[in-house]
Amino acid sequence: MSQVATRSLSDRFADRTNVFGTSIWTSILSHKEKHPDPVYFGDGAPAPELLPISRLAHASAHVWEDATSALNYGDSQGYLPLREWIVNHVANRGIDAEANQIIVTAGSTQALDLAARVFLQEGDAVIVENPTFLGALEIFHTFGVEIIAVDCDESGMRMDKLQDALAAHTNVKLIYTIPTFQNPAGSNLPLDRRQRLAELAREYHVAVFEDDPYGDLQYSGEVIPPIKSLDDQVVYFGTFSKVIAPGLRVGYAVAPQDVITTMLATREVSDISNDRITMRTVYHTVQDGFLTGHIQECCDFYRSRRDAMLAALEREMPAGVSWSKPDGGFFVWITLPSHIDSERMFDVAANYGVVFFPGEWFDPEHRNNHAIRLSFSTVAEDRIAVGIKRLGEAIRSLQ
Amino acid sequence: MSQVATRSLSDRFADRTNVFGTSIWTSILSHKEKHPDPVYFGDGAPAPELLPISRLAHASAHVWEDATSALNYGDSQGYLPLREWIVNHVANRGIDAEANQIIVTAGSTQALDLAARVFLQEGDAVIVENPTFLGALEIFHTFGVEIIAVDCDESGMRMDKLQDALAAHTNVKLIYTIPTFQNPAGSNLPLDRRQRLAELAREYHVAVFEDDPYGDLQYSGEVIPPIKSLDDQVVYFGTFSKVIAPGLRVGYAVAPQDVITTMLATREVSDISNDRITMRTVYHTVQDGFLTGHIQECCDFYRSRRDAMLAALEREMPAGVSWSKPDGGFFVWITLPSHIDSERMFDVAANYGVVFFPGEWFDPEHRNNHAIRLSFSTVAEDRIAVGIKRLGEAIRSLQ
Numbered sequence: 001m002s003q004v005a006t007r008s009l010s011d012r013f014a015d016r017t018n019v020f021g022t023s024i025w026t027s028i029l030s031h032k033e034k035h036p037d038p039v040y041f042g043d044g045a046p047a048p049e050l051l052p053i054s055r056l057a058h059a060s061a062h063v064w065e066d067a068t069s070a071l072n073y074g075d076s077q078g079y080l081p082l083r084e085w086i087v088n089h090v091a092n093r094g095i096d097a098e099a100n101q102i103i104v105t106a107g108s109t110q111a112l113d114l115a116a117r118v119f120l121q122e123g124d125a126v127i128v129e130n131p132t133f134l135g136a137l138e139i140f141h142t143f144g145v146e147i148i149a150v151d152c153d154e155s156g157m158r159m160d161k162l163q164d165a166l167a168a169h170t171n172v173k174l175i176y177t178i179p180t181f182q183n184p185a186g187s188n189l190p191l192d193r194r195q196r197l198a199e200l201a202r203e204y205h206v207a208v209f210e211d212d213p214y215g216d217l218q219y220s221g222e223v224i225p226p227i228k229s230l231d232d233q234v235v236y237f238g239t240f241s242k243v244i245a246p247g248l249r250v251g252y253a254v255a256p257q258d259v260i261t262t263m264l265a266t267r268e269v270s271d272i273s274n275d276r277i278t279m280r281t282v283y284h285t286v287q288d289g290f291l292t293g294h295i296q297e298c299c300d301f302y303r304s305r306r307d308a309m310l311a312a313l314e315r316e317m318p319a320g321v322s323w324s325k326p327d328g329g330f331f332v333w334i335t336l337p338s339h340i341d342s343e344r345m346f347d348v349a350a351n352y353g354v355v356f357f358p359g360e361w362f363d364p365e366h367r368n369n370h371a372i373r374l375s376f377s378t379v380a381e382d383r384i385a386v387g388i389k390r391l392g393e394a395i396r397s398l399q
Numbered sequence: 400m401s402q403v404a405t406r407s408l409s410d411r412f413a414d415r416t417n418v419f420g421t422s423i424w425t426s427i428l429s430h431k432e433k434h435p436d437p438v439y440f441g442d443g444a445p446a447p448e449l450l451p452i453s454r455l456a457h458a459s460a461h462v463w464e465d466a467t468s469a470l471n472y473g474d475s476q477g478y479l480p481l482r483e484w485i486v487n488h489v490a491n492r493g494i495d496a497e498a499n500q501i502i503v504t505a506g507s508t509q510a511l512d513l514a515a516r517v518f519l520q521e522g523d524a525v526i527v528e529n530p531t532f533l534g535a536l537e538i539f540h541t542f543g544v545e546i547i548a549v550d551c552d553e554s555g556m557r558m559d560k561l562q563d564a565l566a567a568h569t570n571v572k573l574i575y576t577i578p579t580f581q582n583p584a585g586s587n588l589p590l591d592r593r594q595r596l597a598e599l600a601r602e603y604h605v606a607v608f609e610d611d612p613y614g615d616l617q618y619s620g621e622v623i624p625p626i627k628s629l630d631d632q633v634v635y636f637g638t639f640s641k642v643i644a645p646g647l648r649v650g651y652a653v654a655p656q657d658v659i660t661t662m663l664a665t666r667e668v669s670d671i672s673n674d675r676i677t678m679r680t681v682y683h684t685v686q687d688g689f690l691t692g693h694i695q696e697c698c699d700f701y702r703s704r705r706d707a708m709l710a711a712l713e714r715e716m717p718a719g720v721s722w723s724k725p726d727g728g729f730f731v732w733i734t735l736p737s738h739i740d741s742e743r744m745f746d747v748a749a750n751y752g753v754v755f756f757p758g759e760w761f762d763p764e765h766r767n768n769h770a771i772r773l774s775f776s777t778v779a780e781d782r783i784a785v786g787i788k789r790l791g792e793a794i795r796s797l798q
Contacts, residue, residue, distance in 0.1 A: 275677050
């Protein structure tokens with residue numbers, strides 16, 4: 001068998017596989033190992049304390065009592081009562097949709113991948129915010145498309161720059177945006193910019209992908225409606241990962257009928273459906289107003305952590321450092337003095353016992369190299385204080 | 400909002416979406432509606448009577464007792480104890496693999512889609528059996544690749560024709576085969592052909608995708624080892640859908656390390672992981688020898704149904720009709736007299752109250768238009784007798 005064992009087919013792999021480099025998780029793990037007790041500000045996950053486990057377990061047991069019909073193939077578009085529940089849930093945010101305009105997916109990641117498969121092919125371009133969600137960049141890269149990064153200010157994407165980008169590139173298929181409590185910047189796009197974004201998308205006949213994983217998690221400030229509520233052609237992504245649990249892989253897209261129909265056809269040749277037991281488990285968990293109350297509890301919990309982080313930053317950061325003050329979501333975006341490189345900061349801070357994502361990872365053009373992202377969602381308040389103190393020391397060591 | 404409501408972006412969809420036609424399920428549904436009590440021989444699913452629901456429910460309750468660590472992001476390659484269990488399971492079929500050469504996926508459909516994303520790009524060709532699994536054809540079509548169909552006889556793919564195809568096409572990336580209890584033909588590829596297939600794949604430096612959803616379900620005849628056991632470069636697909644339940648979406652691929660690593664990177668930008676609770680539920684269900692006993696029970700059950708179908712065909716089929724005698728799996732492949740078109744047969748039989756998949760759906764070249772596929776897995780023996788009698792009448796009506 002030695003001939004067989006040494007033959008590799010990696011030279012036959014498709015070109016799209018060239019985009020995969022070393023996993024960021026390898027890098028995170030090695031940085032955590034530099035200190036015996038690191039504070040980790042890297043999570044994009046909910047706090048374990050908030051997982052509604054007993055409610056989920058109860059719902060699961062209920063579903064298993066009468067599971068026969070849920071164990072065959074089926075529900076490719078998603079369990080209908082769950083889709084009907086989502087109709088009501090997004091209506092609270094001003095989105096008017098029917099159950100057949102919704103597809104339930106394995107997290108919003110799959111929804112984004114399916115929607116990208118509907119729209120994107122080589123030669124196309126995608127407009128993104130700079131900085132933007134790393135996972136979305138990775139998805140777009142596998143389609144071999146051009147990424148056009150539009151500058152943001154503290155309120156989010158700049159509409160003058162968006163217009164410039166649309167005018168300069170005729171191959172744009174879609175604008176990918178996280179307008180609400182942006183990942184990583186924490187910004188909340190003002191209503192007039194949301195209206196302008198929808199207007200520009202219509203004018204240039206491009207799709208809008210509105211990713212909204214954090215919209216339910218608002219701790220302060222004005223509530224701003226999603227772009228989807230201003231333009232029904234928007235492809236909107238939601239998820240239960242941040243308010244229930246990511247390990248169940250339940251998210252969704254709300255989109256025009258022709259987009260949903262094509263996402264569904266794509267899904268039927270990808271993974272057929274979500275786990276049908278889990279869709280029912282999530283449905284029985286969220287209903288009867290449970291999720292509304294649970295979200296309120298989550299907001300109170302995360303507000304305290306956000307406040308603890310902002311207070312610690314106020315205490316510990318040297319002059320020349322600034323940061324966002326997010327009204328929701330999980331992230332504070334720190335802008336370091338321009339002489340400090342974010343990857344260098346990542347390395348040095350790990351020795352001080354604080355680990356986070358360097359800003360460069362979120363920058364499609366690798367320019368924003370003096371910013372870092374801190375997540376407060378999974379770190380207790382006393383540990384936030386310790387971590388930010390260490391970060392201050394690490395920054396001072398570079399000055 | 401009228402301007403917004405009427406704007407459609409379907410003219411911006413990617414070319415790959417052009418492959419989606421009318422869903423076969425629409426056609427199946429309308430054919431079922433032609434008779435008040437149709438016998439349906441279309442299922443590729445296990446019999447509901449065999450679903451191990453109480454064992455699954457018990458396993459699920461056990462997992463929920465200590466679920467916190469399973470509810471975060473993680474397990475992208477699959478729950479490690481489940482992968483270790485799969486190592487032992489495939490070892491029973493002669494496959495030598497380590498847990499890190501396995502990825503757990505949302506059914507084997509996702510495994511096939513991920514592996515296709517690793518290998519395929521426009522300009523490539525894929526060799527398939529004629530007839531072959533409809534779902535695989537649909538996946539390959541979305542990659543815009545050329546499909547090359549190789550003729551089969553009653554034992555499966557003809558190796559002389561495979562060699563001709565490989566010699567004639569320099570753009571072949573992979574051979575897709577279901578050697579064991581083939582869908583739809585029910586054939587079982589002999590060992591010497593399996594050896595020859597692996598040899599040809601090595602000679603032409605192309606990948607082998609071995610799809611094996613039915614290998615565990617053998618009712619008679621000689622056990623023939625999978626191609627994967629003869630060549631460790633084969634990408635092998637297995638699933639729990641046929642022996643546990645399809646609605647849970649748990650399957651897997653066993654492949655060389657470089658293929659698994661790239662499938663995993665692709666998976667992390669597709670849906671991140673399977674439902675982590677479900678992977679643990681399946682693990683606790685199959686372990687301690689349960690699946691071995693359950694498979695034995697399934698085999699006894701399906702053997703009776705297969706025998707009932709073969710006996711009914713013997714009784715009811717007019718001269719000029721022939722059929723496969725499968726040693727395992729779910730399907731009998733019926734070859735009609737050459738003047739009967741399979742789509743016509745599909746229409747006429749529905750009026751007689753019997754519904755199945757016409758052979759044309761499995762033929763990449765739309766030539767095999769006088770064959771039909773009958774599944775016996777979900778039809779009780781008395782109903783099999785009724786359905787085959789109706790089929791005989793329908794065939795006679797066309798003579």
